[in-house]
Amino acid sequence: xPGLSKLVEVLAVLQVMMxxxxxxxxxxxxxxLAFVARVVFASALAxxxxxxxxxxxxxxxxxxxxxxxxxxxxxxxxxAPTLKSGAFVLPSGPNIEPYSESPPPxxxxxxxxxxxxxxxxxxxxxxxxxxxxxxxxxxxxxxxDSDMVEMKKGVQWIQVDLGEDYAIYAxxxxxxxxxxxxxxxxxxxxxxxxxxxxKGVTTLFNNDRDNSSGIGMGDDLEYFETIFxxxxxxxxxxxxxxxxxxxxSNLSRLNGWQELEVYGVPIDSRNVxxxxxxxxxxxxxxxxxxxxxxxxxxx
Numbered sequence: 052x053p054g055l056s057k058l059v060e061v062l063a064v065l066q067v068m069m070x071x072x073x074x075x076x077x078x079x080x081x082x083x084l085a086f087v088a089r090v091v092f093a094s095a096l097a098x099x100x101x102x103x104x105x106x107x108x109x110x111x112x113x114x115x116x117x118x119x120x121x122x123x124x125x126x127x128x129x130x131a132p133t134l135k136s137g138a139f140v141l142p143s144g145p146n147i148e149p150y151s152e153s154p155p156p157x158x159x160x161x162x163x164x165x166x167x168x169x170x171x172x173x174x175x176x177x178x179x180x181x182x183x184x185x186x187x188x189x190x191x192x193x194x195x196d197s198d199m200v201e202m203k204k205g206v207q208w209i210q211v212d213l214g215e216d217y218a219i220y221a222x223x224x225x226x227x228x229x230x231x232x233x234x235x236x237x238x239x240x241x242x243x244x245x246x247x248x249x250k251g252v253t254t255l256f257n258n259d260r261d262n263s264s265g266i267g268m269g270d271d272l273e274y275f276e277t278i279f280x281x282x283x284x285x286x287x288x289x290x291x292x293x294x295x296x297x298x299x300s301n302l303s304r305l306n307g308w309q310e311l312e313v314y315g316v317p318i319d320s321r322n323v324x325x326x327x328x329x330x331x332x333x334x335x336x337x338x339x340x341x342x343x344x345x346x347x348x349x350x
Contacts, residue, residue: 124157125164125221125314129278130193133231141232141275142301146260148274158282160220160314167217168293168313174210177202187211192280192310194229204304206237206264209311210294216244217315219285222255224295227276227307234273237264237298240283242290253290256283264298276300280310289318 141150173184182200187209191198200209219242226235240256241248257269274281293313297306 121162122159123162125160125223125282127223127280127282127312128190129280130225130228132278133194133228135231139232142234146258146272147234148272150275152277154279155282158221158284161316164220164314164316166312167213167315168211168311171214172212174212175200175202176208184209187308187311190310192225192228194278196229198309199227199229200308202306204299204306206266206296206298207306208294208296209308210246210248210292211311211313212246213291213293213313213315216289216291216318217313218287218318219290219293219313219315220287221285221314222283222293223280223310223312223314224283225276225280225309225311226297227300227309228278228280230302231275231277233276233300233302235276235297235300236273237266237296238271238273238281239264239266239269239296241294241296242285242288243292243294244290246292248292248294253288255285255288256281259298264296266296285313285315 143149168188169190171188173187175184179200179202181196182198184200186198186200188211222240224238224240226238227233237259238256239254239259241252241254243250243252245251254267254269256271257267258271258273259266259269262268293311295308295311297308299306
């Protein structure tokens with residue numbers, strides 16, 4: 052920006068002629084430079100937004116909804132309320148959400164999202180001793196033994212193959228609602244385009260506070276297994292595979308799953324501008340925005 056450097060020279064001459072303090076003029080020119088830089092950045096972002104019709108922009112794996120993107124609350128098909136009996140002492144602590152029978156706040160998703168995990172094939176880290184892997188995506192999640200898929204103790208996982216890449220906005224999970232006083236340990240939800248989860252893995256939820264899973268520490272809280280399940284924010288990330296981990300619960304060392312639902316839309320129907328992400332590979336060619344900066348202001 053050669054014109055701005057000339058501005059500094061003109062201001063210096065003026066201060067000699069008018070007796071104005073030099074550092075005040077330099078401060079003024081620095082403010083002008085900062086303002087111009089903000090204008091240039093805003094113009095560049097606006098041009099990208101315009102090219103893509105004001106639709107969603109994907110920023111670092113998260114989707115920013117455009118002005119013409121309609122949203123609506125995610126509606127889940129919930130199981131019947133769990134019967135309660137007897138007196139129980141509920142687990143509590145700084146890493147556990149307080150128990151609540153109230154429904155969670157509405158979770159907004161773009162209109163048109165569907166459960167793209169329904170009926171999709173499921174892989175499990177170990178052969179279950181109760182139930183079949185396919186039950187995790189069959190839509191049944193009542194508080195019944197017949198709706199459970201149970202596995203042995205230790206860190207275990209289930210994985211759903213969506214069949215293709217989707218823009219994922221929400222993942223709803225139910226582990227075991229038969230016991231309303233139950234909190235599962237080391238609940239971790241990850242997505243990837245790699246079926247082995249060796250590369251390109253994004254963690255969307257992790258309440259393992261001590262890395263007892265060996266996967267990494269998280270800062271989410273443990274929660275009670277209620278009929279509302281748990282909605283994990285997918286942030287519009289692109290992925291084909293969804294994996295969920297557990298490591299027993301406060302009631303049992305065994306692991307259990309009832310249902311995993313993934314709400315998203317096919318990638319080719321999003322009309323989003325995919326910008327680079329630390330966890331989300333993109334197919335379009337991109338490069339950093341380069342600004343021609345002036346020389347540093349005198350202090």
